[in-house]
Amino acid sequence: MSTDTQLDLWEVFIQSRPGSHYTHAGSVHASDNQMALQNARDIYTRRNEGTSIWVVPAKYVSASNAEDAGMFFDPSNDKMYRHPTFYVMPEGAKQI
Amino acid sequence: MDAIAIENAFQEKIDKDLNIEPKDQMPEKYRLHLIRQISQHAHSEVIGMQPEGNWITRAPSLRSKQILLAKIQDEGGHGLYLYSAAETLGISREEMIEQLHSGKAKYSNIFNYPSLNWADIGAIGWLVDGAAIVNQVSLQRTSYGPYARAMVRICKEESFHQRQGYEIMANMMKGTNEQKAMAQDAMNRWWWPSLMMFGPHDSDSPNSGNAFKWKIKRQSNDVLRQRFIDKTVQQAEVIGLSIPDKDLKWNEEKQCYDHGEINWEEFNQVINGNGPCNKQRMAHHIKYHNEGAWVREAAAAYQKHINELN
Numbered sequence: 001m002s003t004d005t006q007l008d009l010w011e012v013f014i015q016s017r018p019g020s021h022y023t024h025a026g027s028v029h030a031s032d033n034q035m036a037l038q039n040a041r042d043i044y045t046r047r048n049e050g051t052s053i054w055v056v057p058a059k060y061v062s063a064s065n066a067e068d069a070g071m072f073f074d075p076s077n078d079k080m081y082r083h084p085t086f087y088v089m090p091e092g093a094k095q096i
Numbered sequence: 097m098d099a100i101a102i103e104n105a106f107q108e109k110i111d112k113d114l115n116i117e118p119k120d121q122m123p124e125k126y127r128l129h130l131i132r133q134i135s136q137h138a139h140s141e142v143i144g145m146q147p148e149g150n151w152i153t154r155a156p157s158l159r160s161k162q163i164l165l166a167k168i169q170d171e172g173g174h175g176l177y178l179y180s181a182a183e184t185l186g187i188s189r190e191e192m193i194e195q196l197h198s199g200k201a202k203y204s205n206i207f208n209y210p211s212l213n214w215a216d217i218g219a220i221g222w223l224v225d226g227a228a229i230v231n232q233v234s235l236q237r238t239s240y241g242p243y244a245r246a247m248v249r250i251c252k253e254e255s256f257h258q259r260q261g262y263e264i265m266a267n268m269m270k271g272t273n274e275q276k277a278m279a280q281d282a283m284n285r286w287w288w289p290s291l292m293m294f295g296p297h298d299s300d301s302p303n304s305g306n307a308f309k310w311k312i313k314r315q316s317n318d319v320l321r322q323r324f325i326d327k328t329v330q331q332a333e334v335i336g337l338s339i340p341d342k343d344l345k346w347n348e349e350k351q352c353y354d355h356g357e358i359n360w361e362e363f364n365q366v367i368n369g370n371g372p373c374n375k376q377r378m379a380h381h382i383k384y385h386n387e388g389a390w391v392r393e394a395a396a397a398y399q400k401h402i403n404e405l406n
């Protein structure tokens with residue numbers, strides 16, 4: 001039998017409405033970006049789930065390591081002053 | 097980390113109801129359990145296209161043909177979502193297909209029964225997809241992230257499958273005596289295999305311990321089967337179909353239906369390859385997989401060509 005390649009893996013991101021974030025939807029197998037886009041359309045948007053699709057070769061996605069999450073996200077942990085709730089509003093002042 | 101430390105950290109996460117993601121450390125047995133379950137689920141979606149595909153060209157109207165095509169296309173999509181989820185555990189699509197063809201990986205027993213006439217298409221959508229929904233709704237909370245997310249997507253699509261099947265049955269029950277008899281006949285043939293879809297009784301499934309401990313499974317076979325029966329009996333009554341179970345009766349105390357004995361001998365026969373269509377289903381899949389090889393080869397050659405240009 002011939003070598004049965006299943007082609008490259010691509011990650012699929014879908015924008016559900018114009019202006020909204022692209023959200024990861026899943027992955028497809030494809031030989032090139034055209035095929036990846038068409039497969040993504042057929043697999044992930046059969047019911048108007050999207051207005052736009054991004055496909056990215058999975059091998060180019062770099063991911064942070066879940067085990068290092070504590071250390072990796074540490075720089076922001078102690079900076080409560082980045083949140084509005086940190087501040088005391090003078091009595092009687094209205095929210096803008 | 098050694099194996100015990102990994103297992104403890106893993107179980108701690110599970111106990112806190114946190115999802116496990118592909119890059120997280122997990123016990124090897126959990127990984128293998130999931131590969132087996134998700135790939136079998138994927139194969140079921142794909143093999144399940146065959147009994148319904150059998151009726152596309154003979155659908156009684158353009159409307160019903162369009163609906164059936166869309167439904168079957170969804171099932172192909174479900175297979176792909178699930179193959180993708182299984183791939184995140186380190187098995188390739190190619191290996192999964194090989195395991196299906198060699199018989200190492202199974203698929204749902206229900207698809208080894210034939211679809212003899214149009215009423216069967218109604219019964220499959222109503223009963224088989226109905227049973228699948230009950231199972232898949234429960235799996236939306238399974239512990240492995242990619243599997244749980246695939247289930248959420250699938251459940252959104254399944255409800256139309258169940259409804260279109262029920263509509264076919266309801267329409268036939270409004271038809272001639274012959275049409276009513278066809279609908280009842282399909283009901284009689286599909287009811288028991290649908291109950292078997294939930295697997296052995298809890299008392300006979302000794303291996304489900306890990307599945308519960310790891311929260312792959314959230315509800316037992318019997319609980320899910322009961323839920324399906326209670327919902328479906330009511331729908332059958334509304335359209336005038338009877339349930340082919342003389343022991344079925346409402347249990348006032350438990351507030352659910354008691355049902356008759358399931359024929360597990362038949363279940364085991366079909367699982368072991370002796371159902372009416374096992375050979376046909378596999379031969380069909382192998383034939384079209386092999387005949388499609390040139391498409392994959394052409395795509396791979398094109399990919400190589402593109403890479404050389406860049």
Ligand SMILES: [Fe+2]
Nearest residue numbers: 141170171174
């Ligand atoms: Fe499905």
Ligand SMILES: [Fe+2]
Nearest residue numbers: 171225254257
């Ligand atoms: Fe379905």
